[in-house]
Amino acid sequence: MRTPISRRTVLVSGATIGASALLGAPTASAAVRERGDALVTPIAEVLDGGEQVTSLVLSSQSLSRVERSSLTGSTFAVHVTAINPLTREVAYEQDRLVTGARWTGSGEIILELEHGWGVDGGGTLQYMGGYGRNVVLDLDYAITQVEPLRGRGAGGAVVLDSFRQGRLSDPEVDAFTHHVTASGLNFRLFSPAHQGSRDGAALVVWLHGGGEGGLRTDGYDYYDNETQLRANRGALGFATPEAQDLFGGAYVLAPQATSAWMLDGDGFAPLILEAIMEVAAAHRIDTGRIHVVGCSNGGYMSLKMVAEYSEMFASSVPICCGIGARDGSGSFFISDDELTAMETPTWLVHSADDATLDAEDNTVYAHERIDGSIMSLYDTVTWDGITYPGHWSWIYVARNDPHHRGRSIWEWMATTKR
The missing domain is CATH 3.40.50.1820 (Alpha/Beta hydrolase fold, catalytic domain)
Structure with missing residues (x-):
């Protein structure tokens, strides 16, 4: 899955100067202690208005070395592109609002996303009115780390600069x-x-x-x-x-x-x-x-x-x-x-x-x-x-x-x- 480079991000692949600037460190090598990849699992829920992706779970070995208090709701930005699997047309593309971030007991990060009736960009289905049918969309979630995660011990930053999307999960x-x-x-x-x-x-x-x-x-x-x-x-x-x-x-x-x-x-x-x-x-x-x-x-x-x-x-x-x-x-x-x-x-x-x-x-x-x-x-x-x-x-x-x-x-x- 791609990691986007945009004006929204300062922590992207190769952006060690940006990481150093955020941390106030004298050199990039001192600031960026570790960079890693993460598995992104979209979590969905069937609401009264249909199924929506309500959160994302980020899993990475690198997270075990993060000071948990450094995680905030603005640490990551989320962008989604939804493709109709039959027409290959874009059903929607937009940023998702992250309403909260928290840790699981097993050391994963959960990003809570705005969802509910009238909220755009969360649906997993598209209704094809000409045929009267719903189809399950192909969802591509792009995650960008925009603020540092502080490493334990000697300090520095842990940067997740590569993300792989897993299958949609709805328990x-x-x-x-x-x-x-x-x-x-x-x-x-x-x-x-x-x-x-x-x-x-x-x-x-x-x-x-x-x-x-x-x-x-x-x-x-x-x-x-x-x-x-x-x-x-x-x-x-x-x-x-x-x-x-x-x-x-x-x-x-x-x-x-x-x-x-x-x-x-x-x-x-x-x-x-x-x-x-x-x-x-x-x-x-x-x-x-x-x-x-x-x-x-x-x-x-x-x-x-x-x-x-x-x-x-x-x-x-x-x-x-x-x-x-x-x-x-x-x-x-x-x-x-x-x-x-x-x-x-x-x-x-x-x-x-x-x-x-x-x-x-x-x-x-x-x-x-x-x-x-x-x-x-x-x-x-x-x-x-x-x-x-x-x-x-x-x-x-x-x-x-x-x-x-x-x-x-x-x-x-x-x-x-x-």
Whole structure:
């Protein structure tokens, strides 16, 4: 990875005069005691608005000889370039604001980066609007040491003048293992620390939205098995300690469509079933506690799975779902007969200000026809003081917010059996 030379830096490769000047030393050789390289690991987190790089970890043997009190938030400058892997175009390029710097117990440096809703330059995904797909960006983090790190003992400076970037790390995402079914459908799987009851653990099937499928048109062949976890917290929520405690341990299965579920519900349904059956055959799954949850495209697909396999699921949670034009003229369709025949316990979630899939035409319509169904209809999608686009009601389920008769949606799912 390159080390940039710019007016922002005085400690760059070969800049011994600058180092001497900073330290007030009589000669460069006395000032610069050691120069070394460092491994840079970007650390990401899936926030309610999607995944962002929130910090960088710097690892180097040279850091063991640094006086720790010499590290400040302005010791290093950070610049990022993000490239779309399909078009090879620059998605964004900018400096990242370092909001703090600290040491780990093992002697690494953590640079905290500004992040959050409305903060540019942190995202790991780019939405290609013309195709309705998210892609994981190629990120190049350039680090520059702009202030000295003081060496222990005799003094002098330790200068990191070469940086190598490691792979992106997101502990929550990385907890899901990679798999492919016999038919070639990608899926990720979270395995619980505790295997549940004598009958096995529950299985939560998360069906992603339209932006998280593959892109195999116009010469592209993109099918990454990543975006269904990185775009939102839908699957990750069920892998949190809080959810796992409520379920007594649950596997979380997140299959990835090769395109979009709504484009071929009839074709995707048996492929999702195959993934479920493969996981159930390989792990101790309580087949009476298989739950299907999905948002947008996946909200439609959760209803489709119940319509096709009525005896499979303990519960269904369609979020901001689509049910199709009532004359069946669209590419996706859940008929009135299918809705009224559903006996699987169902909890529908939507926001009234959804401009992508109208709540009245879809969720309210389905709720009125699914006997005994529960509906949480919000006015807006507002969480932690931030109002998100109205289509993003999956945030509420990922945060276990919907409640009915004293029980949260996770509690309801965890105690519902087939």
